[in-house]
Amino acid sequence: MNLPDLRATPTPDADHTAERPAWQADRPVVLIVDDTPDNLAFLSDTLQAHGYAVLVALSGEDALKRLARVTPDVVLLDAMMPGMDGFETCRRLKQDEQHEHLPVIFMTALTETEHVVRGFRVGGIDYVTKPVRPEELCARIGAHVQRSRAQLYAQTALSLDARAAVIVGADATIRWQSQQAAQQIAAYCAAPPVAEPNEADTQAKLPLPLRNWFLTWIARGAQADATHEFTLGHVRRSASVTPTAESGEWIIILKESDDALHGDALAARFGLTAREAEVLLWVSRGKTNRDIGDILGMATRTVNKHLEHLFRKLHVETRAAAAATAIKALDRA
Template sequence: MMEVSASNGTVLIVDDTPGNLALLSDTLSEAGYRVLVATDGCSAIEQIQYVKPDIILLDVMMPGIDGFETCSRLKADPATAPIPVLFMTGLSELDDLLRGFGEGALDYIVKPIRPAEVLARIEVHLTQSRNLRRAESLLDHHEFAAVAVDAAGDIVWLTPAAREWLADFSELQGTASSADDVLPETLQGWFQRWLRQSGRNASEAESDVHRLAPGFALRVSACQNPDEYLLLLQREDAQWTPETLRDKLKLTFREAEILMWIARGKTNKEIGIILTTSPRTVNKHLEHIFEKLGVSTRAAAVAMVLQRG
């Protein structure tokens, strides 16, 4: 999917009425936006596969699939779900707008179209969308493990570091990882007990740091979204030394050094820099470590360190 650069952003207008298309296109072009046009939902969805708009103005009543179904399909696709959608509708259709919000639309514009209102709403929602993308990008590129869940323990969103934390925790527990769906069983059980103990104010409450297993801890932080809970996942910084790992696990000193840094979350490249050796040499030592410990993955090796430590 191609990203399009523009001074103010790219707006896709989806409407089968020529007069509305002309008015909106002229208004947005004069305001510095790049304008894309589609006359029905199917062509809009197809067009977005090639050019990704920053925001979509979507008519409710159209031939073929209507605006509701178009919005539903866009929100079901991870590649297009983040794009803000604003419905355009006549006054007689306002009762259907609740359905539109349920499909994932952010706002609506009442026809007949008033250019100043359209520009104001677009500016507000584009600003919010860009701020959200900046925040998500910051989380994605930093080692910040956070996961938001609903009261059932279903995952609403999570950072890449949280996905890795949950996968490692699941492997330690000997259960299949479901990091993109629901919490692992042990974590789910703890979370449900915490909910019951917190009572009605759970959505505003915060927990102390809780140690789930050696090396894995978390706490619950207040979440701004109603009926959602933010879990901040932590890896405990165990104070292993190469000497203790060498003696407990019957490794060479260099193998113990490498395992210590792996247990602290370092990559082969980072370990190579720390120990002034190449990542390939680190990987070779890692193969010997796996063989001696009787494991086949880094997570399993770390789990053994945690259990023995």
């Protein structure tokens, strides 16, 4: 993300962000709020040199407008500004649930205890004094970014409960995974995911089948949620992807379905033959008689015969009722 030259005299209405899609620039984002263009330019150059993407705002009002469109990783906020000062800006942004846990670092020449306490009371998490020391500032920002993202992962993990879920970056790097997901991922490659041998980044990535599907989806613009399905032996696997609350990261939910186990469960529950159980399983998945015949390698009229027997054994009259009965039984299995 290239910031315009702020040493030129910008106006409060100028759009300095020119944001690129998060999947094109997967870097921590810092929003700098300062009414002095020279300060903005210095801080922007410093943070970009340390690998951060930078957004800027010349006032508290401008900062709140920015935050209505994008959520950064950290806000670097000048305490003393004309109009809406940093304390009021922080108080207002913290009223938004989306920004409740957003780390705010105050920049101030004020070192009196009352001002430091005021900053913490309105929701600030840290402060640095002017003139800002670049190395100290970057170290503080880095620590808060790491802590904030760890908290987001923890919240996401709780919301996902016991599902097989993976959080990945735009390069398919695994940033978090549930225990259930780790077990299912191993089945994609017969071993746990490993880093590429020639990569400096030692973080594990999705196994190739999932990685190729995910990266293709990213390359096409990641415009909508997507699902990937394939069959390995008698096990059907699927992976669905959707964005997380954190930009540049996605949640992949993994599911697996063992047709053999499900067929056995239906046969035992309703006293079916193996073939009848297979037909019922595919009926519960919305397949037509012709589809079922193709899948199981039998004539359509044979499928019809099996369905007649199924209806009698399940005490139903329609395939919709048979499907509902099967789905309910499998949910309880």
